[in-house]
Amino acid sequence: MRIEAGTYGRARRISLTSLIDVIFLLLLFFMLTATFSRFGDVELTVGGAGASQPADQTPIFLRLDADGLSLNGETLPVTLLADRLNVLREAGRADVVILSVRDGATSQQLVDLIAAVGASGGPPLQIVR
Template identity: 35%
Template sequence: MLELGIIPQRRRIGLTPMIDVVFLLLVFFMLAARFGGTEAISLSLTGGNDAPYDGPPRLVTVEADGLLVNGIASDDPVAALSPLMARPTDMIILRAGNTVSVQRLLDVMGDLRAAGLSNLAVLE
């Protein structure tokens, strides 16, 4: 029987330690997770003197609406560059226009590499 005047109190579960553990787990998984794979793009900048440039000029300017090979508009840069190349490993200098996105420049680099032209340098 309950005595008069004594009311049993219910114990409440403390939520603060549980919330702390949840936040610690959240921080751990955020720091440990990989949010996507990165791909490395082999690229040389023309500022370094790794290899001397020789032969005729091979400058490809990437514009938002087209390509210029040595200042002349070209729909097929590989065909325009082939008479200027002694071998596929000759250096080709790429220059991006003012309004060109990085993705457009990477697409042109991918097209040139798919055609077998591997020595690409980007003008700063």
């Protein structure tokens, strides 16, 4: 049996039109389904250089470290912070909250703490080294 080699003409070029259409549709789909909203904002204010606080203000001292949070030297969970700040504010013993962040504290702990102080509607927060 003899097999003849067929004559194949020029090689056909693959059309890229359908590929470009598919890529355009995928791009359009991902652009329309993507969300560009912020999930949460933490408002921070910048203190002035050399600005001092009035002497009649009563500060609350918070210390954040790897072990947790302490309020005026007393260990406290972050979930109870808003209630404690409200009690101190109503008693007139909370004019400003001073936060000291120690080594080992994570940024998530700091954000949670700032959010808790902000949610309490209490005194302004100052962060020190």
